[in-house]
Amino acid sequence: MNLTPAPLAAGNHTLQVNYQVIAGSYHGDAVFQGLTLDSGATTFTPPTPKKLIEFVGDSITVGTTTSQNARTAYGWLIGERLGADHTQIAQGGAALVDTADDRMSLEQQFTKLNPNAATPDWDFSRYQAHAVVINLGTNDVGRGVSSAQFQASYTSLLRKVRTAYPNAWIFALRTFSGRFGTETKAAVTAFGDARSSSIDTTGWLAPDDLSDSVHPNDKGHRTITDRLAPLISAKLQT
Numbered sequence: 608m609n610l611t612p613a614p615l616a617a618g619n620h621t622l623q624v625n626y627q628v629i630a631g632s633y634h635g636d637a638v639f640q641g642l643t644l645d646s647g648a649t650t651f652t653p654p655t656p657k658k659l660i661e662f663v664g665d666s667i668t669v670g671t672t673t674s675q676n677a678r679t680a681y682g683w684l685i686g687e688r689l690g691a692d693h694t695q696i697a698q699g700g701a702a703l704v705d706t707a708d709d710r711m712s713l714e715q716q717f718t719k720l721n722p723n724a725a726t727p728d729w730d731f732s733r734y735q736a737h738a739v740v741i742n743l744g745t746n747d748v749g750r751g752v753s754s755a756q757f758q759a760s761y762t763s764l765l766r767k768v769r770t771a772y773p774n775a776w777i778f779a780l781r782t783f784s785g786r787f788g789t790e791t792k793a794a795v796t797a798f799g800d801a802r803s804s805s806i807d808t809t810g811w812l813a814p815d816d817l818s819d820s821v822h823p824n825d826k827g828h829r830t831i832t833d834r835l836a837p838l839i840s841a842k843l844q845t
Contacts, residue, residue, distance in 0.1 A: 658691040664742035666699035672818040681831040703743040714764045731771040742780040744787035761794035776842040777803040
C-alpha cells in the first residue's frame with residue numbers, strides 16, 4: 608500500500624497504524640511487516656514519553672460501539688491528553704473471575720502473553736507502567752460469581768499488578784453500571800497498598816453518554832476522560 612502518493616514535505620513525519628476489525632471479517636491478527644522508504648529516507652526514534660499508563664478491562668476499555676474503537680476509548684484519550692504512552696490490555700467479554708464458562712478471566716490472564724489459557728508469561732521487564740487503571744466486573748454478573756469470590760479475585764489481581772509494576776499507581780474503577788462496586792472498593796481496602804485507590808464513578812455517565820445499557824459512546828468516553836484524567840495526572844506528579 609502506497610501511503611504517500613503525494614510527496615511529503617521535508618522533515619520528520621509520524622505514521623500511525625490502526626487496525627479495526629469489522630464484524631464478521633476477522634481471519635486472524637494483523638501483522639505489521641515493515642515499511643519501504645524512499646531513497647535517502649530513514650526512520651528515527653521519536654521522543655519517549657516519561658510516563659506510561661496501562662488500562663485493563665473489557666469491551667468498555669476496548670471502546671466497543673465507539674466510532675474508532677480503541678482510539679475513541681477513554682484509555683487512548685487519557686494517554687494522549689496527558690502526553691503519556693498508553694496501552695489497553697482488554698478484550699470484549701472479559702471478566703475478572705475464572706469460572707467454568709470459558710469466558711476470559713483477566714485475573715488469570717493478566718500476566719500472560721495473550722488471552723489463550725496455554726500461553727507463555729508476559730515479560731514485564733519490557734516496560735514498566737507508572738499507572739494502571741482497572742475496570743472489571745461488568746461481565747461477572749450472571750455467572751454465579753459470589754461477592755466473596757469477586758473480592759478475592761480482585762485482590763489477587765491487584766497483587767499481580769503490584770508484582771509486575773512495583774512502583775505504579777493503581778486505580779480500581781467502580782464499574783460504570785455499579786456492578787460489584789462494593790466488592791471492588793473492599794478489595795482495594797483489603798489489599799492495603801498505599802499507591803492503590805478505588806475510584807467511585809457513581810454519576811459519571813448520563814443516559815446520552817451510552818450507546819446501549821452498558822457501553823459508553825464517543826461522548827461517554829470523553830466524559831470519562833474529563834473525570835479520570837485529572838485524578839491520574841495528580842498522582843503521576845508525585
